[in-house]
Amino acid sequence: MQMFNREAEAGFRAEVRGFLREALPPALRQKVLEHAVLTKDDLVGWQKILNARGWLAPGWPVPLGGTGWTPRQIYVFEEECWLAGAPEVFAFGPKMLAPVLMQHGSEAQKAYFLPRILASDDWWCQGYSEPGSGSDLASLRTRGVVEGGHLVIDGQKTWTTYAQYANRMFCLVRTDPEAKQQEGISFVLMDMDTPGIRVRPLILLDGTHEVNEVFFDQVRVPLENVVGELHKGWTYAKALLGHERFNAGKIGRSLRELALLKRMAAQPDMLGRRLLDNPRFAERIAATEVDLLALEKTTLRLIAAAQAGASMGVEPSILKIRGTEIAQNLSALLVEALGPYQPNAESAPAEEPLAPPASLVRQYLNWRKLSIYGGSNEVQRNIIAKFALGL
Structure with a gap:
């Protein structure tokens, strides 16, 4: 070690x-x-x-x-x-699908897909969430029926990030409708140009096309594109969600946004006023920085424990909750800094540019999603309550 x-x-x-x-x-x-x-x-x-x-x-x-x-x-x-x-x-490719293929994929799948992921020859999207099956993913209803050497898939996925760019999808499909919710699900790889797949855009609150609905109508996928065993996909899906656990808080991103917020608050406006001289706003910046530094120290302690051989429990849920709350708070403070004390961007140093106001507003609207995707923060709190507190 x-x-x-x-x-x-x-x-x-x-x-x-x-x-x-x-x-x-x-x-x-x-x-x-x-x-x-x-x-x-x-x-x-x-x-x-x-x-x-x-x-x-x-x-x-x-x-x-x-x-x-x-x-x-x-x-x-x-x-x-x-x-x-x-x-x-x-x-989706390097950090999520690849570890699952390494552990559970066939030799043919690993030999073909892993080099293509490294070379960015494939753009993967994730077929998990469905209408009514987001954080409660085990209730998914997209179904696959074995016909000869194929799965025939019908159903719908939603909130599929960048599916408009993707040439491949890894997808959860219910292949045994008689099994319990977490059982009877298969982990399937599919080409997005397969007949019967249709992508429809969903426009987010900030006006961008980032996510999509994906519809499957009699989509035929070869059985060799099933990862691992048929009906055992829930196990692989849980393993996928466990990867990158130390990055759940995206602390580096928040440190960058905090630095921008400080620059904006310290920059005089057209009348020479600085938002940093407002005691209440300066206090809110300081409180957010304390929260972020505490999250960083917690993450580093968990990394040290993992390198010493400790296993992780509910800690990734804690990192996800606090990381997204801090990021959303920072995005709100950045928008507030565009108010009556709007900084004079023309006087900012060239090596430390200030973001255009419209971009900060767009980010604020976009980041409302942070506490929802990847398992909503409410679900993460339920995980903590059940597995850490025994409630």
Whole structure:
């Protein structure tokens, strides 16, 4: 086991920062820091840069393209990427599907799909949520019937992120309607150009096309595209949701937003007033920073415990709740900072740009989703109550 070493970590941070200075395209960095809407080309382009360095999938085993980094190093790397203004790696392929394939996929599935994930040749979307089956995912009703060498799938998925870009989907399908809710579900890989699949956009509150409805009408998927055993997909789905548990709070992203908030509050407006001189607003910034630092320390303690061999219980639920609450609070404070004390962006340093007001408002509206997706915060509290408090 590799223990924490302050000097070694400082050297690792310096290496990551040097790479980001050299490799992150300035125009892409500016889009991220200005909270602009990123395109698929933006995301894929950055992933290809990371893959060329061997850093796209740091959590993978080294023989398959991973880095051999410890969980703490992965945490540091992701934090530095956030702070530098790099796009977030689109998680469905490298961080979610890939670990499931490594553990439960066939040799043919691993040999074909894992290299394509690293090369960004495939864009995966996740077919989990359905109308009436979001946080209560085990109640899903999309069904698959075995006919010869195929599953014939009918049903609907919703809130499918970036399905308009995807050429593949990993999907949960009920293949044994007589089994209990958590049983009789299969984990299926499918091509999005298969006849019978239809994608319909859902426009979010902020006006962007990020999620979709996906309809299945007699979609025929070869049985070799079922991951693991037929009817055992719920086990694999739970394993997928357990990956990236230390990043649930997205602390690096919130640290970046906190720094922007401080710059905005310290920037004088057209009349020379600073929002930071408002005692009540300054107190709210300080309280949010204390919450964020506490979450960071909690995350680092959990990482240290995991590296020492401890198993995780409900802690990822705690990180998800607090991380999303803090992020939403920061987005609200950023919008409030656009009020009567709106800063004079023209006088801000060029190397530390202020985000356009419209982008901050769009982010505020978009981030209302943070406490809902990935298992709503209400469901996370139920998990804590049941498994930690015995209620």
